[in-house]
Amino acid sequence: MRKGVIRPGHVQIRVLDITEALAHYRDLLGLIEVETDSQGRVYLKGWTEVDKFSVVLREADVPGMDFMGYKVLNSDVLGQLEEDLKAYGCEVEEIPAGELNGCGRRIRFAAPTGHQFELYAEKEQTGKWGLSKVNPEAWPRDLKGMKATRFDHCLLYGPNVEATYELFRDVLGFDLAEQVIDPEGNRAAAFLTASMKAHDVAFIECPEPGKFHHASFFLETWEDVLRAADLISMTDTSIDIGPTRHGLTHGKTIYFFDPSGNRNEVFCGGDYHYPDHEPVTWKAEDLGKAIFYHDRVLNERFLTVLT
């Protein structure tokens, strides 16, 4: 049952070199550079996003994900979810308004997989980039690179996927849209949604906690994914796999890496999920096809290359 979490709001990604990272996320992915804060963190967004920012880059000596944030309906819901998280046994940290420029107070907690998540109710809304609020044109004409439209989801690796699924389901009101079940009946992967999308976050079981598999950005068409692949070659960017299709979610995809080794995805299409839908199930024995629908073979990198 939905609990007032409405959508992914932001991800903070650690990078080894902020200048190289900005060139990657701005000039190759085509995210809009918003501003740099007093800590040197760089804020970006996809051009269709109404919020001021959705991606924050922070220079650090270990790449990976600092946290992922979700927007909730309003401050009453935020207060209720804060209480619910505490009652569930989560340690909750309050981050004051303004710690991220333009973002209201945030409630941070750790999932059993070892990842940090946040909830917030307020963030400055600057509107879709380059379009007027009334009579908006189809798209702004001066976009760069892949012209990524929005930050969509993250795939995260860690232990205790089942306990994390229960937390997201029971406290935050996420639905299980898709899953991977092993022969013993254990859930090896959980794709969770707070919306109609096939995933607003996904988890895959892995012994090491807090690992970052990828941050994903949405494109409209398969032609856009192929064009992204061309740009990856033109810029000699580190490729992982694709363009191809996933079995899970059926999204059409390409994986590549930022200059610090964090994996990115751009994708289009994919399944939808209503709250009355049964979860879509893939068998762990068919994981190759579940992950890479055309090759039907898992590459070692998908399971082991993480930040």
Added chain:
Amino acid sequence: MTATDHRIQVKNREAEFHCPADKTLLVGMEQQLTKALDVGCRGGGCGVCKIRVLSGEYERKRMSRAHISEQEEKDGLALACRIFPRSDLCIEAIPALEISGHDCETDKKNEC
């Protein structure tokens, strides 16, 4: 082979390849279809291309401290995707399964 190419010997894989000075060891290796080292993110983040440099000069870009500690960096450990050869190099691959708890001293005898 051009004047700026350097010869890279991978001792424990009985392999070698040539790498230009403006490419990282890993990219140089991939361009010659050699599979002496495992390829991961190519950005210094994931640690799968961890090596020990046994001899030779190189320049390095920043590498994830989760995989190369300050001490390891001083001891000549590196990620092949982040170092550029400045002379011929002799290296050894450190397979992913051995990365945790690897004993640096046991391999010192493996001199070039």
